[in-house]
Amino acid sequence: MPDRHETDPGSPEAGPLVRPYVMTWGRQRSDAVQLDMISVVIAARRAEVDEMALEPEQVAILDLCRRPQSVAEVSARLDIPVAVVKVLLSDLIGRGYVLARAPYTTESPVSRDVLQAVLDGIQRL
C-alpha cells in the first residue's frame, strides 16, 4: 500500500491494476477502474493489439467487444465470473485496447427525455 502514490487516495477501489497511464485516457479515470455490471465496453478500433502480451481470455474479450457489450454480457457470454471480467477489462482499458462508458445512474433525478426514450423503446417492442 505505502508505495502506491500514483493512485488517488480518495478511491479505495484503485488496486495494483491501476496504471498511471490510465489517466491519459481522457475522461474520469474512475470510469476505467470502477467498472459496473452495466458499464458498456467496446474494443478501440484504432488500437494495435499485441496479443502475445494478453491472457487468452482477454483476446476473447476483445473479439467479443467489437460490438458494444456490458460487463455482465461479457461475463455471461464467455462464462467468466463478473469479478474476473472486471480485472481483465481494467487491464485492457489500461492498455488502451478497450473503451468503457459508465452507466447512466439515477443518483440525480432522471431527465424526462431519458424516461420518454425508455418508454418509447419499451412500447416499440
Place this chain on the structure above:
Amino acid sequence: MASKGSDPSSGENVIPSAIKILIAGGFGAGKTTMVGSVSEIAPLSTEELMTEASLGVDDLSGVEEKSTTTVALDFGRITINDGLVLYLFGTPGQQRFWFMWDELALGSLGAVVLADTRRLETCFPSVDFFERRAIPFVVAVNCFEGAHRYDPEEVREALSISPHTPIVLCDARSRESSKEVLSTLVNHVAETVAAGV
C-alpha cells in the same frame, strides 16, 4: 441526456450508456420468464463470485475461513436507441442475497416486484428492500392458473403496500403484459421525479 458516448480522442467509437431495471420477487415467481418475454436477446446468466465472508449477515459462526460461492443472475437487454441500452436484471429475492442487491440497486431506474399468487408473502422482502431505499417500484401480480385470483387492492392490503405504488396484474410469459408492467413502472418513475420525492 442520451448523449453520444464516444471518446473524443478515438473519433469513431460510439459507446452507448446503459440503464437498468430490476425484476425482483421470490423463487419461481416468474422473474426469468418476464426478462425473457421482453428481452431482445435470450436471457443470459452471469455468475458473481462472492466470498462467504461477505454473506456475513446470517452467518454468526465467526468462522474466518473464506470459501467462495457463486450467485447466478439472469438478465436481458432492450436497445432504446443508439445512445441508450436498458438492462433487466432478475434478482434473487432471498434475504441472504441482499449484499448483492445493494450493488445492483445502485443507480437503477426502478424495480418490478413480482408477486406470485400461489404464495404472495414471498415478495415481501423485495417490497421492503425497495421501500427502505426509496427506489420506485411497481408490484406485478403474476397470475398462475389454479391459484387464487387476487384483485390489486386485495394485494395492496395483504402486503400493506403504499397507496402511491402501482399494482398491476400480469402474465410474465406474455410480452404485451410485461411491456405494460414496464411502462407502468417508467410512468411511475416519471411521476415520482415530477413530485420531487
